[in-house]
Amino acid sequence: MPDDLILKSAMKNFLDGLTSEVAEDVLQLLLSLMAAVLEFNPGFRKNIAGFNGRYQFKSKDGHITMAALFKDNRLEVVRDKDIPDPDITILFKDGKALMGYLLSPKPDILGSILHQEVSLDGNLNYLYKFAFMSKRLQLMAEGAF
Numbered sequence: 340m341p342d343d344l345i346l347k348s349a350m351k352n353f354l355d356g357l358t359s360e361v362a363e364d365v366l367q368l369l370l371s372l373m374a375a376v377l378e379f380n381p382g383f384r385k386n387i388a389g390f391n392g393r394y395q396f397k398s399k400d401g402h403i404t405m406a407a408l409f410k411d412n413r414l415e416v417v418r419d420k421d422i423p424d425p426d427i428t429i430l431f432k433d434g435k436a437l438m439g440y441l442l443s444p445k446p447d448i449l450g451s452i453l454h455q456e457v458s459l460d461g462n463l464n465y466l467y468k469f470a471f472m473s474k475r476l477q478l479m480a481e482g483a484f
Contacts, residue, residue, distance in 0.1 A: 362434030363403045365441055366396060367418060370407050373476055374414040383479065384412055386472055392465050395425035400433050407469075427461030 376383050387409055394407040406417040406425065431437040436456035451457040459466065 360402065360434070362398075362431075362437040362441075363405060363418075366403070366405055366437060367416065369441065369473070369476075370405070370414065370416040373407075373472065374416060376476060376479065377412070377414050380479075383475065386475065387412055387414075390468070392427075392468065393422055393425045394465065394469060395422055395428040396431070396437075397421075397428065398431045398433055398437065403431065403434060403437060425461060427459060427463070427465040429466065430458045430460070432456045 377387065378384075390409055392407075392409040394409075396405045396407070397403060404419055404421060406420065406422040408415040408417065408422065431440070432455065436451065440451055440457065452459070
């Protein structure tokens with residue numbers, strides 16, 4: 340069996356075993372890490388200079404509800420609560436779909452939408468901004484080790 344098939348099979352088995360609670364914890368960790376880096380890294384903070392954005396992350400099964408609020412060059416993470424007037428709502432089919440997106444080396448939002456694992460409501464530019472920030476954070480982490 341080629342290595343890429345083994346890797347895909349292992350990733351599928353891993354994702355199948357994840358619960359929505361674990362997926363929500365991973366999302367919380369990602370957002371909290373982003374908030375900390377924004378607080379302490381002026382270079383990274385430049386990415387949100389003058390930016391205000393309200394992101395709502397949810398799962399269709401209701402197990403995941405989290406928000407990311409960018410305002411005044413800071414990020415506030417809100418767990419287990421819907422926020423009023425989000426700029427974009429990202430609705431994942433379930434925890435498995437969220438983890439598949441978060442753990443993918445090259446997240447494919449269009450593919451996720453076509454496979455009905457993710458649906459969006461709001462301004463897509465906010466999603467692109469968040470994807471850019473997440474990728475920058477990932478590259479910073481890889482450079483640190």
